[in-house]
Amino acid sequence: MMFEDLRDLYQEVILDRGRHPRNGSRLAAFDVRAKGDNPMCGDRVEVFVAWDDAGKVAKVGFEARGCAISVASADLMADSVAGLSAAEVRDLAGYFATLARKGSADDIPARFAAAIEGLRALAGVHEYPSRVKCATLPWHALVAALDGAGEASSERD
Amino acid sequence: MMFEDLRDLYQEVILDRGRHPRNGSRLAAFDVRAKGDNPMCGDRVEVFVAWDDAGKVAKVGFEARGCAISVASADLMADSVAGLSAAEVRDLAGYFATLARKGSADDIPARFAAAIEGLRALAGVHEYPSRVKCATLPWHALVAALDGAGEASSERD
Amino acid sequence: MNSITRPDSLDVAGIRSAFPILAQSVRGKPLVFLDSAASAQKPRVVIDALCRAMETQYANVHRGLHWMSERTTEAYEETRDAVAGLLNAADRHEIIFTRNSTEAINLVAHSYGRGLLKAGDAVVISEMEHHSNIVPWQMLRDDHGVELRVIPVSDVGELDLDAFDACLADGRVRLVAVTHMSNVLGTYTPAGEIVTRAHAAGALVLLDGSQAIVHRRVDVQTIGCDFYVFTGHKLYGPTGIGVLWGRRGLLERMPPFLGGGDMISSVTMERSTWAEVPHKFEAGTPAILEAIGLKAAIGFVEDVGYEAIGRHEQALTQHALARLDEIEGLHIIGAAPDRGGVISFVMDGAHAHDVATLLDRQGIAVRAGHHCAEPLMQRFGIDSTARASFGVYTSLEEVDVLADTLARVREFFK
Amino acid sequence: MNSITRPDSLDVAGIRSAFPILAQSVRGKPLVFLDSAASAQKPRVVIDALCRAMETQYANVHRGLHWMSERTTEAYEETRDAVAGLLNAADRHEIIFTRNSTEAINLVAHSYGRGLLKAGDAVVISEMEHHSNIVPWQMLRDDHGVELRVIPVSDVGELDLDAFDACLADGRVRLVAVTHMSNVLGTYTPAGEIVTRAHAAGALVLLDGSQAIVHRRVDVQTIGCDFYVFTGHKLYGPTGIGVLWGRRGLLERMPPFLGGGDMISSVTMERSTWAEVPHKFEAGTPAILEAIGLKAAIGFVEDVGYEAIGRHEQALTQHALARLDEIEGLHIIGAAPDRGGVISFVMDGAHAHDVATLLDRQGIAVRAGHHCAEPLMQRFGIDSTARASFGVYTSLEEVDVLADTLARVREFFK
C-alpha cells in the first residue's frame, strides 16, 4: 500500500476523529474560551471550557478549521482533560507537547496515565516537524483560555 | 623602479600640475560657475568661467580638493578651453571623456588638435576605471556651469 | 493511467541535469519538486557564479580604488544591465536592487506613497494579491490616510474589469498595484488593459511580476506600466535579491527610502544630499554576490528562451489540468483561460495539509495553506489549498506522478 | 628593513589556506588584501555551505509542509540560534535578519523612531559614525521632529564623554545610537560606560557593531545595550544578510516596518495582524541561503576563537602603527589607546586616491576616500584618508609589504 508508512501518523482514530469529532462544537454555556491560529498554514481553532463546581474541567468544546491532525488533536484533547484542574491541564499540555515533538514522553505522573493513553495516537507527528504545530495548536488555545489570554498563536519555531 | 609602470598614469606633467596648478584659484570676476563632486571618493571641484566679448571662454579658474589626477585634469582643462565657444567646450568635453575612458579618441576635428594634445597626458587613466571619474569630474562641472546647472556629480557607473 | 499528451519542445532532461538538487531523493523517493512558485531551484551556472566570485573576485563595490573592488563593481553593475535588458527598460538607471519583491513594493509604498501621495488619494489593489502587495498598502492607508480600493475577482479567477473601472471613476486613484500573475490561481492579468484604463484615469500602475516573469517575457515599455517588481529566488537566482524597475523621471521625484552609505551625495550633520538614481535607493552594502548570481540566472533563462519556457509551461499546465480534473473529489480553484503553471486545488474529505503530507511521503513537494493570499481564500470561501507549481525543469512525467498519487490520496481519505 | 616584532598566536598560514581568494594575484603581484573593514573575504566553509544548500537542500522556508522546506527552515532557524549564541542574547526571538547593518539601523529608525518616539524627543549619535548611522536619524529628524544631537570626537579620536553627559542632561534623549568601533579610526568606544550613562538618563542604546564584532566577542547582556546591529559580509559571511538584535520586550512594543508575506498573523482587506517577533520584522522571503552562509561564518569565527583573533589583531595593529609611524610625511589619524585593526592615514604631497592607486599597482588593496564618514573627515579637517584594515587572515608580512611600499609611494610623490 502506497501510504503504509503513514499509518503511524494517520491512525484510524485520527482519521475518524478528524472527520467526525465528538467535541467539535461550541458549548452552549462556557466559562472561558480562546482562539488559536497558526499563521503559516491557516489552521484556526476556538476552544470553549466549562468548569464544574469543584473548579475542574466539566467539558471542552471547539470549533476548528484545519487538517485531520489538528481537528483530531482538539477532539482527543477535549476528552483527555475532562475532570482535571487548570493546573493539571497545563501540566498535561506540557507532556503532550513533548510527546508530539519527540514521539514519547517520560516520567508522566500516574494520574495522567489514562489521559496520555488517549493522546498517544498523535505521537506519530514527531516525524513531521511542520505538522507538530497542527497537533499542539488546540492545546495552545486551551492554555490561553485558562490564562484568560483569549488568543494563542502557534509559533513557527 | 617600483612604480615604473605607473608612469603612463602619473606623467611628469600630471604630478607637476597636480602639485602646482596654474589655474587653481577662483576668478576675481566670472560669469558662470558650478560645483562638481564625486560622492564615492569625496573629490570636489568648483569651476569659474569668464567670457570674452565674443562669447568665447576668456578664462577658467577652479578650486579643487582631490587627487593629483583630478587637479591636473582641471588645470589642463582650463588651459585647453580658452578661446572656445560654449558649444565647442561641450564637444571637447565629449572627446576628452572618450580619451579618458578608452585611452584614445578618433576623428577629433582639426580645430581641437592643439587642445586635445595638451590633454593627452591624461589618457593613461583609462586603465584605472575608478580613476576615470577623477579626470572627468572637472569637465562635468565645467559643462554644468555652461548649462547654468550649478552642480554636477560624477556618476559611479 | 497516464500518457504524455503533448510534444515537448524543451530538452527537459538536459535542463534537469543542470539542476543538481533534482537528483536528490526524499524519503527514499526521487524528489518531485512542484513548489517552484514558492522558490525555484538553482541551476549549476548560478551556483558556480556565486562560488567563483567568492573564490576569485570579491570586494565591496563602488567605493574601492583597487582591482578587486573595481572588478566586483563591474560585475554588480553588469547585473543592472542584464536586468534592464530582461525587462527592456529604457535606461539602466531605472533598475533598483532590493532584497525581494516584498521590499520593492514596500519601497514604493514608502517613497512614492508617503512621499508623493496625499491623504484622500486612493490606491487600488486586487483580491488576488499576495500579502506582500496588500499589507504595505494597508500600512500606507493606516499611517497616511490614503484610501485603499480592491478589484474583486470573478468566479473563474479573473479581475473584474468593470469593477476596476468603478474604482477609477472618481479620479482619485493615483496608483494601481496588481499582480501580473496570481501565485494561487495561475491567472495572468491583462496588464496592458489595466495600464490603459489606469493611465486614462490619471493613475500609475505597479505590476507585481514575482510569478509572471518566470514564465513570460516582460517588456515594460510595451506593457506601459510605471513600476515592475520581481524577486530573484523565483527566477532560478539566489535569495536575498529582488528588483524594482520604475520610470526614471518618477524615481527621480521620489524621496529616498533607506538612508546610509552609498545612497548619499554628501553628508554633514546638518544636511545630507542624495546620490542619483538608482543609488539613491540602494543604501548600504548591496547584495553583491546575489547580484552576480542573478545575472547568471538571467543568462540561464535567456539561454533556454522564453518562447520555449512558455510552450513547456503551457504543455505542463494543460496536461496537469486534464489529469487532475479526472480525479473524483478534487476541485481546481480558478479556471481563467489565460493561465500558467500554478494550480491550486482542494480535495473532499482531506485538508490541504494532509494532502501535502501524503504527497511528501512520496517525495512530491507541493505547498499547502493560504499561500500568503488570505483575502483570495476568503473570496473562494476556503481556508487553504494545495498548490502544485511548475518550473522550467518540471517534466510531464512528474505531473503524472502527482496525478497518480493524488488519486491514491483521495482513496486514503475516502 | 623590518622584522616580525611579536609572536603570533594564530596559525595564519593555515587560516589563509582556508580563503581561496588569497591565492590570487593582482596585476601580476600576490594579492595583499587590506580592505577587510569594507568587506571581508570568505572562507571555504562559507562557500561550501552556500553551494551545498543549493545543490542538495533548498526550498522556501516557513510555509512548506514538505521535506525540502522543513529542512531549509531548520537550517535558516539554526542561524538564529547561532547568532543568539554569538551575541549571548537572552532569547532567540530577539534576532532579526536584515540585509545589512544599514537596513537594521533603518528598521530601528522607522519602527522604534517613528513608532515610539514623539516630536521633541532627542536621539544622540556621534561624530565618528558611518553614514549608515547618521542618515537614518537625519531622516527621522526631518520627517518626525526628533532632535538630533552629536557627541564630538577628541583629537585622539575618542568620544568626548563629558560632552555626551551634556547631551543627556535635559532628559529628553530617548536613544543613543553610536558605533562600537570606528571604521575610520579603529577606536573602540566604551560601550559599557555609554550604556550606564544613557540608561541613567532614561535613554536606550543602539550599538553599531559592524566593525567591532569582527574582532571582539560581543556579549549584549554584559554590555547592557538595547539594540545591536552587525552585517554578515564583514564577518566572513555572504552579502545580503545583516542582524538586528533587540530586547524582546522592546521589539514586541515596536510596530512592524516592512509589510508582506511571513510577517502577518492574519490578513483581511480591512485589517491585518502581525506575527510574533522576530517574524513581525521579516517580511517576504528572507535571505535563506545567506543565513545558511552566515551560520558557517559564525562557526568559522568561533573555531578560530575571539581570543586568538583579538591577540592577532593587536599584534598586527601594533606592528602596523610602528612601521607606518617610521614613514616620513605619513600621518596616522587617531591615536586612541583602545583601538583595533583599522588604520587611516594621510600622506604629505599625495592624495589618498593616488596612494591607493600606487598600492593597487603592487597588488595591495586599501581603501581611499571618506569611508562613508564625512562628518569625521570634517572633524579632522581632511577630505579623505587611505585606510588599511586587517582580517583574521592578514599576516605581519603583509603589513611589512604595505609599509615598505608606502615608503616608496612617499618617494614617488616627493
Ligand SMILES: Cc1ncc(COP(=O)(O)O)c(C=O)c1O
Ligand atoms: C561602522 C559601520 N557601520 C555601518 C556600516 C554599514 O554596513 P553595511 O554597508 O553592510 O550596511 C559599516 C560598513 O560599511 C561600518 O563600518
Ligand SMILES: Cc1ncc(COP(=O)(O)O)c(C=O)c1O
Ligand atoms: C505574486 C507574488 N508576489 C509577491 C511575492 C513575494 O516575493 P518575496 O517573498 O520574494 O518578496 C510572491 C512570492 O512569495 C508572489 O508569488
